[in-house]
Each structure stands twice: as C-alpha cells, then as structure tokens.
Amino acid sequence: MKEHLQEQGHTIIDVGAAHDREIPYYDAAVSACRLIQEGKVERGVLFCGTGMGMSIVANKFKGVIASCVESVFSARMARVINDSNVLTLGAMIVAGWMANEMVDAWMNAKHTEGLDQFADFLREAVQKVNAIDMEHCS
Numbered sequence: 001m002k003e004h005l006q007e008q009g010h011t012i013i014d015v016g017a018a019h020d021r022e023i024p025y026y027d028a029a030v031s032a033c034r035l036i037q038e039g040k041v042e043r044g045v046l047f048c049g050t051g052m053g054m055s056i057v058a059n060k061f062k063g064v065i066a067s068c069v070e071s072v073f074s075a076r077m078a079r080v081i082n083d084s085n086v087l088t089l090g091a092m093i094v095a096g097w098m099a100n101e102m103v104d105a106w107m108n109a110k111h112t113e114g115l116d117q118f119a120d121f122l123r124e125a126v127q128k129v130n131a132i133d134m135e136h137c138s
Contacts, residue, residue, distance in 0.1 A: 001045065004100045010107075013041060025049075029057035033064050036085060044086045045103055051090035058086045062137040065129070070094065075102035079109035083126045 002012050013035060016028035025048035032044040046054035051068040058066035066086035067078035070093055078084040087106050089099050111126070112119040 001096070001099055001103060005045075005103065005107075008107075016047075025053045026057050029054045030061075033058050033061035033086070037061060037063055042085065043107070046086060046088045047091045047099075048088070049090060049092045051088040051093065054088040055086075058088065060137060062133055065133075069102060069106075072098070072101050072105045076105040076109045079106050079111060080113050080115060081122060082129075083111040083122075 002014065006012055015031035015035070016023040025046075028048075029046055032041075032046055035041045036044055044058070046058060046066070048054045051070075055066045055068035058064050064086055065082055065084040066088055067074075067082060067084040068088045068090075069075045069078055070090065075087060078087065084106075087103065089102065094102065112122045115122060
C-alpha cells in the first residue's frame with residue numbers, strides 16, 4: 001500500500017511498518033493520531049489484525065474520525081457520509097489488492113458526494129459529531 005500511495009504522489013509518514021521490530025497497534029495508532037492532531041497530516045491509514053483495535057484507539061483522539069471498513073463501498077461511504085480522516089483495515093481480513101482499492105475509494109471520495117438529497121443532513125451530522133467529540137474526547 002505504501003508504494004501504491006507513493007506512486008499516486010502521496011507523501012507517507014510510516015509510524016509502524018518501517019521499523020525493524022513490531023510496533024503494537026495501540027502505539028502506532030497514537031503516533032498517527034498525534035500527527036493528525038498536530039496538523040502534520042490530513043489523513044491516516046492504519047492496519048492491525050482486524051482493523052478494530054486501531055479504530056478503537058484512534059477514535060480516542062479529539063478531531064479523529066476513524067472508520068474500520070471491510071469493503072470498497074464502506075471505505076468510500078466512510079468519507080461520503082462520515083467525512084472520516086482515518087481509515088482502519090484488518091490485515092487478516094483484507095487482501096493487499098483490495099486494500100489498495102479501498103484506500104483509493106476513500107482517498108478520492110468527498111463528503112456528501114453523490115448524496116445531494118442528504119447533503120445538508122450529512123454536514124449537520126458531522127458538526128454534531130464533532131461537537132460531541134470536542135466535549136468528550138481528550
């Protein structure tokens with residue numbers, strides 16, 4: 001995936017896989033989410049066994065909207081509906097070629113795209129969820 005995204009012109013900051021030793025999912029998620037909070041990156045893609053552990057940790061960070069997905073459709077809709085800025089994937093679940101398709105769908109989608117009849121609701125929903133995030137997340 002790293003090479004796939006680099007070929008598309010994306011800059012990659014690897015917080016886990018580039019190391020000689022395994023980085024626990026909870027540490028990698030913290031490193032990635034701090035980069036988002038600091039404004040050093042706009043989005044993150046995180047892998048663990050199922051994607052769920054990464055999603056749980058990532059969603060503890062204010063300003064992070066992490067979506068654990070298992071299909072190209074759900075990846076796209078994570079952006080279209082929820083305007084997510086972190087995608088989490090399960091390395092034990094998703095094949096490499098499919099992960100690339102999922103990330104492409106997510107990266108290329110825009111919030112509310114194709115759902116014009118729900119655009120106002122979706123924008124308001126994101127604002128409401130962000131308000132909950134600001135009140136309850138650290």
